[in-house]
Amino acid sequence: MELDLVTRIASHPKYQELKAKRTSFGWWLTLAMMVVYYGFILLVAFNKEFLSQRLGDGVMTMGIPIGFGVIVFTIVITAIYIRRANSEFDDLTADLAKAVLK
Numbered sequence: 001m002e003l004d005l006v007t008r009i010a011s012h013p014k015y016q017e018l019k020a021k022r023t024s025f026g027w028w029l030t031l032a033m034m035v036v037y038y039g040f041i042l043l044v045a046f047n048k049e050f051l052s053q054r055l056g057d058g059v060m061t062m063g064i065p066i067g068f069g070v071i072v073f074t075i076v077i078t079a080i081y082i083r084r085a086n087s088e089f090d091d092l093t094a095d096l097a098k099a100v101l102k
Contacts, residue, residue, distance in 0.1 A: 005100070014096040022089055029077050040070050 009015050043051055043066070051063035 018092040
């Protein structure tokens, strides 16, 4: 019985659509994160002078807000994924469950 259910789910068009959309979206977010993170690492490795420029008369340098920006970017793209997962992906999953389990 379980093997039959797995086969029906795997072959259903809604499952194929869900899998394709989730995978594609995940790769785009992964690419964006890698560009931001490795961009920051490349700045650290090859442009220390830029990152060590002081902002104003205090002790803050350019590297601090840019590093903070990397962290904020991570939180934002996580929130974007969660929002899409809780709406579009969950709706597709519910549609799939209705279609397969009837």
